[in-house]
Structures are given as structure tokens and as C-alpha cells.
Amino acid sequence: MKILVTGGAGFVGSFLCENLHKSGYDIRIFDNYEPQVHAASHGNLGNLLQPNGLPIKGVEIVYGDTRSPTQLEAALKDVDAVVHLAAQVGVGQSMYEIHRYVDHNTVGTAVLLELLASRKHNVKKVVVASSMSIYGEGGARCSHCGDVTPTLREAEQMKLGDWEVRCPSCNRTASPIPTNELKPVLPTSIYAISKRDQEEMCLVVGRAYDIPSVALRFFNIYGPRQSLGNPYTGVAAIFSSRLLNDRAPVVFEDGNQTRDFVHVTDIVQAISLALAKDEANGQVFNVGTGRPTSIKDVANLLARKLRRDIAPQIENKFREGDVRHCYADISKIQRYLGYKPAVELETGIDDLIAWAEDQQAEDRFDLAAAELAKRGLAR
Template identity: 40%
Template sequence: MKKNVLITGGAGFIGSNLALRLIELGHKVTVLDNLSPQIHGQDPSLSPLYCSIKDKVNFIHGSVESREDWLAALVDIDTVVHLAAETGTGQSMYQIKRYSDVNIGGSAILLDLMANESHSITKMVIASSRSIYGEGKYLCSQHGIVYPNARNAKDMKAADFNVKCPICSTNVELLATDETSKIHPSSIYGVTKQVQEQMFMITGQSIGVPTVSLRFQNVYGAGQSLSNPYTGILSIFSTRIKNGNGINIFEDGLESRDFIYIDDVVESIVLSIFNDNANYQIFNVGSGVCTDVLTVAKTLKNVYQSNSEILISGNYRVGDIRHNFADLTLIKSKIGFEPKIDFATGMNMFTDWVNVQEVHTDLYEASIAEMKDKGLYK
């Protein structure tokens, strides 16, 4: 059965790739997007992401903060994939109202309309985030499974970046984080994604619209914005290297993330739309493997054959977590999702794409200056 799908944030990295995949499958796509300069640059007509979809979808240039734009976008729609959000963890710590207005307020308008107005929506998919877990799930030798609090400033200043047991304060061992793990975000961004997810799941249940929440890990791949200095570590590092600038590695370089390639993320959303086993479920979406940041930097430097300096500075950002990687047991068993692109393969695909792009202006130092000014970069 062919669907009419609304993708909010559909001109962004994930959204544009999803739109093209749904069109390929024969579905009709509407996109609501504000074409944020942080992602698309000052002239959106030059944005590769926007250009990839603009003549293939019903495009609405608008904002999720506008009730009128939501009403225009929802006409004849049966499936909503809500991706539109402010996404920078560090930036969220000083643009608190902005992140709340967009991520929570924008979601509230949609859900309020669905609860109070007639509509044709039969499925919702909400993009959540691994950030809602905070430091995630760990094993203490004395106290078993624990969910550590955010690391304290005293340890971080002393270059002790390890995660501690919340009971005895000893170092703990990283475990895969499953969907039943404690929710306790350590950033404003994480808080907004937690609230957003809960709002969608509660409303979906109350009005009888099947809803799926996908807790994405670190998404990367060909097409990712190379001009956004606030999110996307592979893109940030690549832009630094292509400009001949050094890479400042936070902490000791051993902090790690679960990197998942864009094609796998799109597949997880498609499965969530069309597989009824996904209804009212919350899933982790990742590779299930963690890779440390120093390895990422060294790999990029080698692939680009660069002389850029890699500096392990010991700097850190307030709100950052140490590690996290996803337990994928639930999503595999419920809808058969299995990531197909390992990190080495994905890295090659990403860097091959970067190598044929124009070199973008490096805005990283300006973003760091903002955080320093706010006391969030140490």
C-alpha cells in the first residue's frame, strides 16, 4: 500500500536520504523544513541536501514552531516521521530556550493538533537519541549493574575521565545500553529528546495512533553537512583536515561512540513505518560497536593523507558523556533490523564522498569560542 509520508526536517541529512528511499519505493513524500543556515549554509539553493530532494517532494519551507505550517504540511498525510530538531549537545547547554522551543514546543503543536483536530495520520515515527541515557549502562565489580551520574568537574580537571560507580565511586566497566536502561540525560539536548519521545509515545497510545521511537546513536555518512561545527564528529574533523587545521581531541581521546551509517538508519525508519511489530515500541538504532575518538581522527588523517596535527588536549565539554553503545537485541527480534555497513566500510564511503566536495569554511574555532564564553568548555 502506497503511503503519503510527511518528513519534518526532511531536507536534513537523515531526512533527505529517507525521502529519496521512500520515493524509490513508490511512496509520496512531503517535507517540512526551515532550511537552517547552520546545516544548509546562507544560500540553501546551494545545499546538496536540499538540492537532492527539492524537485522530488512536496516541499514546504516552514517551521515546526508554526501551527499554520503544521496544518499545511499534514494535508492528506497518513505517516509522520518527525526528524526536525536542534541537535548539538554542546550548543544546547547555552541555547536552552531555543532547544526547548523547537524540540519540545514543535512536537507539542503536532500532538495537540492530532488530539483536537480531524486528521488522517495512522503512524508516527519519532527520532529520539542515545543522549537520553546519559552515561548509560555499566558494571561495577562490587555493585553489579549501575547507571552512573554525569562525571564531576573535580575528576575531569584532574584528567580522570573515567566513569564512576554512583555508589562506591570506583571505575566501572562499559556495557551495551538496552532500552530498559535508566533514562537520565546529562545535556539539555538529551532532556528535550527524552520529553519529546515521552510526549509522542503517550499521545500515540491515548489517541490510538501507532507510534515508534528510534533512539539513534551517532549517525554519519556521505552527504552529512560539512559546514555545521556543532554536530557530526566525522564531518567536523574532515573539515578541519581539509582546511589544513589541527584536530583537538577532547579528554584523553579514548572516549567512544557507536557510529551508524546513514543507509542503515534509513532502513531502520522504513522498517518502523511498514512493520506492524514496531507499533508502540522504542528501539535503539546503532551498530552495536563503539569506536574511540582518537581512532576516528587517526583514520581520517591517514585516509586524507594529511599532515594535520592531532592534539590530545585534555579539554572537555560540560554535558558530554564518556561512552555509549547500543544493545540491538530488541530491534533485531521485533522487526529484523540488522546494521549492514561496518565502520571501516562506512568510513571509506564517507571519505570518498568528502574527497570530491568543495572545501567548506572551518567554523569550529568560532563554536569553541562560544562554549568558552559560556563557561562550558574547560
């Protein structure tokens, strides 16, 4: 089989392409090398290149933009499956670069799907990268009302430093529970809306044209090769960049908000299973670990592992669209596909740090924070 991986030179894509190639697939990598996330051309693909810089046998590397029908149609030639990872990533930035995010993510996916709907092709499966961000707030339980679907916390509540989620019916504080795929999606950013678009469009077109399609809702991915210079995504990478420059990680709210941190190799495991198993067809799956970790604990863990005696800077401020708690219920992907997360956070952080210490970490967080503050998106 030959597989087209859009965004294949990126953080997740490069690990996926290595894994698929080792498994015997031919790979066509399609990427626009977005400067915000690519430090250097082909920088993540060293393991797929010969000493002369050309791709190894069974690997093609194509520069292209998913918004270009001509480029994408050529990339689709003779491929048996598509893994669609290409996207602009970053919640905060999406709230003011609205056109760019919708153009790349929603329109780029529409171009791909229109080609599959209107041209001859051999594509027998599409796997699309969705995101936990489409949920908005994660699952919650009220002691009085039971399981509830919380809405985004109001600014007036946040200004008082009242950070926890409230029951939408009785206004009591609700406790976080694992978020499963049946929870209604309530995206709270343009990025999240565009990821919902990508997911829903792929599933709808796949069903209409009998192209088995799978949407994987990735939780908070971390690991080697995640851009240390992109201040809008990947809190572990952002914190690492700060610490490597002897600066404190900046933590919004009180630091007790929780996320599900999943290592990039477990993301690759999930994509590979989705490609290989018919049980995945037409389904949506969470991809995480099922374990919540507070943002403050991640900052402290990284400082300890990097041997920096630097405490996180707790801002007690909030950003528009941020959610309080969201961690995955992974029982569905375990049951359908046999997925089993293999990398504990403590071990995975070692992996990230071993890579990060050899990189030139450019800390751009202050510039991004100033931009959000100027626009009233952080206060």
C-alpha cells in the same frame, strides 16, 4: 501512502525521502532550511528534483516551521504517516541557546501532537527521532556491584584527568557495556532533555489517541551530506572539516572515550522498518551498530583516509555534559524489526570522504570552542 517527513531536507531526511520514494511512497518534505545545517536551499534534495528544479512526481517540498500550527496543519493534509526528524541539533550549543532548542524541539513537537489530537487527519503512524544523548552515561558494570547506572562525572574528578566512569555505590572504576533501552535515562544537556521530551510526548499522545507511535534512539550518525560547517554536531564531519583545512582534529579528554558510529543509510533502514512493521508500534528502539569506537581512533582513521599526516590534538580538557562511553545494545530492534546494520565504519568513512572532498569545508570549530570556553562549558 503519503508520508510527511519533517526535517526532510536535512542530512538524514534527504536520504530517507529518497529511499521512501524509491519504495513507492509519496513524500511531503517539510523543512525550515536552518542555515547552520543547510549550505544551500534544496542542497540535499538533488536526486528528488527535475532538471528545472521542481520536485519529481510523488514529491512535494514545503518550506515551514514546526512551531507554526497553520503551516503544519496544511502539511498534515492527506498524509498517512509522519516521520518527525525536525530538531535543532547540538549538545554544546543547546547549553546557552536554551530557549531556541526547547522552542524548536519541545514546542514544535507539541504543536504537531496537538494538531493530531484536535484535528481530523488520516495519520496512522508517527515515527519520532530520539537520541542516545538521553541516556547520559551509557551502560556500565562494576566488578564489585554488577551492572550500575552511572551519573555524570564530577568536575573535580575531571580536573584531575581522571576520565573513567565510577560506580555510584562503591566508587570503583566501572567498565562500559552495551546500553539497552531499559537503562534509566539521565539527560545531561538541554538538547538531550528536548529529545526526551519529543520521544515521551509522541508515545504518550500516540497511545492516548490510538495513533501507533515509535521512538528511535539514534546513536552517532555519520555519512555524506552531514554539514561540514556545523561545529556542534557530528564528530566525523567536524574532524573532516578540520583535516580538509589542514588543521588537527581537536579531541577532548584523552581521546579514549567511545561512541557507536552508525551510517546514515542504516538509520534510514531502521526508520523504514519502523514505518512498515506493526511490531514497532508503541516501542522505543536503539539504532546503532553495537560496536564502540574511540574518538581518537575516528580522528586517526579520517586522517589516514584523507591522506593527511596530522595527529589529533588531545586537549586533556572536558566539556560540561560530555559522557565517557555510550554504545548501543541493538538486540531489541533486531528481534522486533529484523534490523541489521550493513555499513562497517571503515567503509562508511570512505563514503563520507568521497562526498566531503567535493565540498567547501568551512571550519568553524575554533569559534564554537571559544564560545563554550567563554561560558565555562569547556575547561
